[in-house]
Amino acid sequence: MSQSNSGNLSxxxxxxxxxxxxxxxxxxxxxxxxxxxxxxxxVMVAVLLFMLMVVFVFLAAYAKAQDFNQDKWKxxxxxxxxxxxxxxxxxxxxAGKFFDVMWAxxxxxxxxxxxxxxxxxxxxxxxxxxxxxxxxxQTELEALLESEEGRKRMVRLLELDKQPxxxxxxxxxxxxxxxxxMLELSAGPLEEEEAGLAARCEENFKGWNLLFMPQYASELxxxxxxxxxxLEEAYAARKSKLEAEAPALDVSSFVRESNIGRMFAxxxxxxxxxxxxxxxxxxxxxxxxxxxxxxxxxxxxxxxAGSITEDxxxxxxxxxxxx
Numbered sequence: 001m002s003q004s005n006s007g008n009l010s011x012x013x014x015x016x017x018x019x020x021x022x023x024x025x026x027x028x029x030x031x032x033x034x035x036x037x038x039x040x041x042x043v044m045v046a047v048l049l050f051m052l053m054v055v056f057v058f059l060a061a062y063a064k065a066q067d068f069n070q071d072k073w074k075x076x077x078x079x080x081x082x083x084x085x086x087x088x089x090x091x092x093x094x095a096g097k098f099f100d101v102m103w104a105x106x107x108x109x110x111x112x113x114x115x116x117x118x119x120x121x122x123x124x125x126x127x128x129x130x131x132x133x134x135x136x137x138q139t140e141l142e143a144l145l146e147s148e149e150g151r152k153r154m155v156r157l158l159e160l161d162k163q164p165x166x167x168x169x170x171x172x173x174x175x176x177x178x179x180x181x182m183l184e185l186s187a188g189p190l191e192e193e194e195a196g197l198a199a200r201c202e203e204n205f206k207g208w209n210l211l212f213m214p215q216y217a218s219e220l221x222x223x224x225x226x227x228x229x230x231l232e233e234a235y236a237a238r239k240s241k242l243e244a245e246a247p248a249l250d251v252s253s254f255v256r257e258s259n260i261g262r263m264f265a266x267x268x269x270x271x272x273x274x275x276x277x278x279x280x281x282x283x284x285x286x287x288x289x290x291x292x293x294x295x296x297x298x299x300x301x302x303x304x305a306g307s308i309t310e311d312x313x314x315x316x317x318x319x320x321x322x323x
Contacts, residue, residue: 012291019284024050030094033264037215056084061292088282096274111260112205122251126231130183137240138176157241186234214264221261228255
């Protein structure tokens with residue numbers, strides 16, 4: 001093999017390496033989308049594919065330039081090219097996923113906004129229900145305040161350390177405020193979690209953050225059912241002194257099925273963009289092989305017997321004419 005370029009990077013080396021690096025990056029994002037933000041295995045698979053394709057191309061180029069044992073090196077060359085083409089198949093799948101998501105930006109953004117609106121409506125329904133219960137509680141306490149028997153009952157229910165005649169509207173206000181705070185605190189952790197999720201989704205989807213979008217798509221995909229269950233449980237977990245049992249809250253009308261998770265996790269069908277990217281980048285990745293040196297040794301080929309004597313041939317021996 002010629003060593004004229006030993007130690008130097010050729011144009012083919014650079015083109016192949018950069019093209020395969022870009023292809024590996026596209027594959028990583030496609031994998032990251034499909035795995036809903038599980039970045040570690042996405043990185044591992046993308047790096048593995050990148051390294052394998054680099055090895056296949058560079059080894060095929062090396063085999064192509066060998067002068068000796070050409071039959072064996074030809075077998076290595078063609079095997080490496082076959083493995084390279086096989087490695088482009090998973091690249092096509094995940095490149096297709098990458099471009100499917102990129103071209104669906106508007107649809108994805110609308111889906112995220114719709115899901116966040118549904119969640120906002122759940123919490124609004126919860127607050128509306130709480131306000132209704134607090135208002136009913138206040139009305140009932142004010143009605144009890146109007147009679148002696150009612151004030152006696154308020155002393156027992158509210159465990160007031162005073163005589164019935166001393167019960168006033170200030171006691172009603174304090175009891176109503178305590179009940180309102182109790183209902184608000186019941187859903188407090190959920191409201192904080194929802195506010196954080198909404199802020200992260202707004203930031204990453206509107207900013208089109210390719211690295212973190214699938215992670216929050218995964219969180220958002222199951223958020224509505226989780227928040228609906230949490231709010232219904234929080235609503236029924238507390239009751240006022242005048243409620244025999246806590247009423248139920250129904251927010252199921254806002255739990256519409258979200259397909260934001262499937263938009264990222266599902267594998268694509270035929271993707272022209274993915275195919276085009278793999279053909280272009282995969283073709284550029286072969287430049288090391290295409291521009292690489294060829295073997296300088298010529299194979300012996302079967303010819304005519306007269307070719308031995310062409311241009312004078314060669315003389316094995318000559319009888320002496322005097323013999």
